Amino acid sequence: MNLNESQKCFARSKLVAPGGVHSPVRAFSAVGGSPIFFKQGKGSKLTDEDNNEYIDFCMSWGALSMGHAHENVVSKIQEQVVKGTHYGTPTRLAVELAELAVQQLKPYEKIRFVNSGTEAVMTAVRLARGLSQKSKIVKIDGAYHGHLDSLLVSAGSGLVTQGESSSAGVTAGAVQDTLVIPFNNPEALEKVFAEHGQDIAAVIVEPILANNGLFEFDVSYLQKLRKVCDENCAFLIFDEVITGFRVHPQGAMGLYGVQPDISTYGKILGGGMPMGAIASYAKFLDGLAPTGKVYQAGTLSGNPVAMAAGLATLSSMIDEDYYGHVEQLGSYLDEKISALKDKNFVYKRVGAIFWLCPGTKDYPEGPNKISSHAAPAYAEIYHKLLRAGIYMSPSVFEVAFLTRAHTNSDIDQLVGALERL
Numbered sequence: 001m002n003l004n005e006s007q008k009c010f011a012r013s014k015l016v017a018p019g020g021v022h023s024p025v026r027a028f029s030a031v032g033g034s035p036i037f038f039k040q041g042k043g044s045k046l047t048d049e050d051n052n053e054y055i056d057f058c059m060s061w062g063a064l065s066m067g068h069a070h071e072n073v074v075s076k077i078q079e080q081v082v083k084g085t086h087y088g089t090p091t092r093l094a095v096e097l098a099e100l101a102v103q104q105l106k107p108y109e110k111i112r113f114v115n116s117g118t119e120a121v122m123t124a125v126r127l128a129r130g131l132s133q134k135s136k137i138v139k140i141d142g143a144y145h146g147h148l149d150s151l152l153v154s155a156g157s158g159l160v161t162q163g164e165s166s167s168a169g170v171t172a173g174a175v176q177d178t179l180v181i182p183f184n185n186p187e188a189l190e191k192v193f194a195e196h197g198q199d200i201a202a203v204i205v206e207p208i209l210a211n212n213g214l215f216e217f218d219v220s221y222l223q224k225l226r227k228v229c230d231e232n233c234a235f236l237i238f239d240e241v242i243t244g245f246r247v248h249p250q251g252a253m254g255l256y257g258v259q260p261d262i263s264t265y266g267k268i269l270g271g272g273m274p275m276g277a278i279a280s281y282a283k284f285l286d287g288l289a290p291t292g293k294v295y296q297a298g299t300l301s302g303n304p305v306a307m308a309a310g311l312a313t314l315s316s317m318i319d320e321d322y323y324g325h326v327e328q329l330g331s332y333l334d335e336k337i338s339a340l341k342d343k344n345f346v347y348k349r350v351g352a353i354f355w356l357c358p359g360t361k362d363y364p365e366g367p368n369k370i371s372s373h374a375a376p377a378y379a380e381i382y383h384k385l386l387r388a389g390i391y392m393s394p395s396v397f398e399v400a401f402l403t404r405a406h407t408n409s410d411i412d413q414l415v416g417a418l419e420r421l
């Protein structure tokens with residue numbers, strides 16, 4: 001497999017960017033070898049700098065629900081971009097996307113657009129603290145919520161990939177108000193509230209853990225979270241940066257019927273453009289400046305090109321039956337994988353999100369229980385999959401995504417490659 005151009009790009013990039021990348025997991029340090037540099041995407045396919053073609057199951061880490069260069073998304077971006085890339089003012093496009101998103105996220109009433117999932121989570125945490133006038137935030141061990149200081153403790157995603165549970169540069173002060181509880185453990189939840197209930201501003205959870213393997217909470221646990229937060233006047237924040245608009249039109253809160261107070265979004269909502277959002281009831285979200293006392297701002301927030309991409313993405317997902325299509329593909333993938341003999345990996349799927357974890361036959365009990373054999377086993381199969389034209393996220397802890405652009409034939413190729421491993 002010729003990867004000369006990618007390797008040359010990486011050598012150049014290492015001279016001018018830390019690790020040669022602009023986000024750590026992309027460096028391939030978890031799977032070895034040199035990262036692949038891409039120049040084009042269309043539908044479910046990506047083409048690299050050496051003209052190798054891959055079926056993409058990373059899909060921009062889940063940002064592309066409709067696949068690469070979806071016609072409607074591209075044309076709406078083009079329409080906007082010739083009229084200017086950003087005005088730094090309110091726009092009709094932002095009104096339209098806010099209306100569409102809020103209609104989908106009912107009973108929420110308002111949304112604020114920001115530029116990334118991290119920003120959305122940072123804002124949600126500040127809002128919960130500002131409104132409750134309490135300081136502590138509870139998070140789940142191993143869950144990743146972006147790279148804001150206060151939640152970079154016992155985090156997943158790139159941090160678990162690097163074998164670290166926290167980050168240098170985060171002061172003790174920044175995390176002193178973060179309380180970490182184990183995954184799906186109701187007793188630990190009760191205990192943390194018994195000890196700190198007076199001071200807890202919010203519990204933040206990714207309602208399906210998808211940054212450190214793929215794990216669902218028991219619905220009864222999510223219901224308990226709701227109840228305990230109510231009893232203690234704490235906010236329940238769902239971080240739906242991955243699950244939002246994906247596992248159900250209303251996200252995980254729609255899938256499980258558990259209603260948080262504040263939710264955060266990113267990825268799908270921006271249709272491949274930088275975007276994040278925080279949604280809630282008017283009574284809470286109006287706590288943000290300029291109506292409220294909790295400050296939040298952004299030069300590029302509500303960027304019209306991102307708004308156009310988001311509008312085109314959400315409306316195309318409905319018009320082109322995204323939900324029906326990915327469920328059909330998912331069931332097909334389930335069937336094909338269960339028919340494989342002697343498979344040395346664990347497979348888990350929730351809607352359009354799936355996870356392959358080699359090196360073990362037992363599905364782990366939670367994010368911190370993933371076998372130590374998984375990472376080296378994944379590194380071993382990763383390059384075989386690449387040679388078979390399959391592009392997955394370059395870390396065993398990251399999940400894979402099905403989109404509206406994938407077909408049964410893409411699934412056949414993935415499963416065929418897994419069979420030949």
Ligand SMILES: Cc1ncc(COP(=O)(O)O)c(C=O)c1O
Nearest residue numbers: 116117118145146206241242266
């Ligand atoms: C659940 C969750 N929250 C927050 C973030 C941070 O989003 P971003 O990378 O856009 O800052 C991510 C990113 O993967 C995420 O998966």
